[in-house]
Amino acid sequence: MSLSDGTVVTYPAGATTSTGTVAGVMDAGGGRTAIVLDATAFHPVDTAWPDQPADRGMLRVGDAVYDVVDAVIGATQGDGLLLGPDVPVRTGTEGWTFVVAHLVEDSAIALGDPVEVEVDAAYRAALSAGHTACHLASLALDAALAEAWTKPAPTDALGAPAFDSLAIQESRIVPDGSRDVYRVGKSLRRKGFDPAVLDDVASIAARANGLLAAWIATGAPVHVEAPGETLAARRSWVCALPGGEARIPCGGTHVSSLAELRSAVVSLEAHSVEGGLELVMTTAAVRA
The missing domain is CATH 3.30.980.10 (Threonyl-trna Synthetase; Chain A, domain 2)
Structure with missing residues (x-):
């Protein structure tokens, strides 16, 4: 994956829809795929302090719609991506890049795909x-x-x-x-x-x-x-x-x-x- 600055998030301002480009795709286990976008309105659950649960919603790629079964924080130091409980540091820790990983099932989403994000408002x-x-x-x-x-x-x-x-x-x-x-x-x-x-x-x-x-x-x-x-x-x-x-x-x-x-x-x-x-x-x- 390539995300030098991490995911841009628009949910802090109240956005419930957004468009983005797939910057990372990773097997998340259990039949799920983690989709990382360069920008998203989707709020993920924070593993370090999981007070607010993840949003509900979907990703739309062309005519295909994928339900987001979970959204977690991912982090990397430039080599490999860690997800959710595997992230060893708090969000914002210097030297790490942080992203929103949207977990979907049966995905055909690929790097570079344009994606529309729709959150359950x-x-x-x-x-x-x-x-x-x-x-x-x-x-x-x-x-x-x-x-x-x-x-x-x-x-x-x-x-x-x-x-x-x-x-x-x-x-x-x-x-x-x-x-x-x-x-x-x-x-x-x-x-x-x-x-x-x-x-x-x-x-x-x-x-x-x-x-x-x-x-x-x-x-x-x-x-x-x-x-x-x-x-x-x-x-x-x-x-x-x-x-x-x-x-x-x-x-x-x-x-x-x-x-x-x-x-x-x-x-x-x-x-x-x-x-x-x-x-x-x-x-x-x-x-x-």
Whole structure:
């Protein structure tokens, strides 16, 4: 394959269709073929932090249509292409070229073929709403837990102690929502977090939901900021909230305005686990 700069991606700006040229074809195993394009609107799942699943959609080559059964990040240092779990570095690591690999079955697609990309726009919209709601919920949770800290702690995009980034273990975006799992153990307690506050998760959720309602009511614009067009560019979610402009590193897709959301509500559950507590936050968004 030959992709000196990596795949140009247009999904950060909201695109759900694109045209590109096949720059790489690789056997992905299991009867699947990885098709790499020089440009695509297709959002892939990131192996290092697989919060948002891959888009659904198809590739059209002439009169032939191929369903994309998965889309993953591929990486190369100039000799051979590694896919998905085999990529040993984070996207954007210097010295590596990063691409979007569209996995299809029974493919006759060849190098140099022109390809039309069509993304399932309805599914994308649901994931984008879920991802924006997830970021808002993380900031609201940080604010709701601000008084639980007994020591100065690193802060989030709005200046609150960054519980989310310090305790997060797993985040999964689902259509119109998300599920985030946090670990509260010795490390977090040493940083000054008092887990006793989690005895009343209903009050914490109520405070977070109050903030979410106020933020969504502003209808603030949302955009994804990127220093470049390729997959390797380190993108950020940006939203002007009443507490200041929030900027969070993110490679996913989002709504273009909080006016696209009617509401977002979180629920919290705390469970005892070995060495501490596990806090699960479920976020449900309703689109306007």
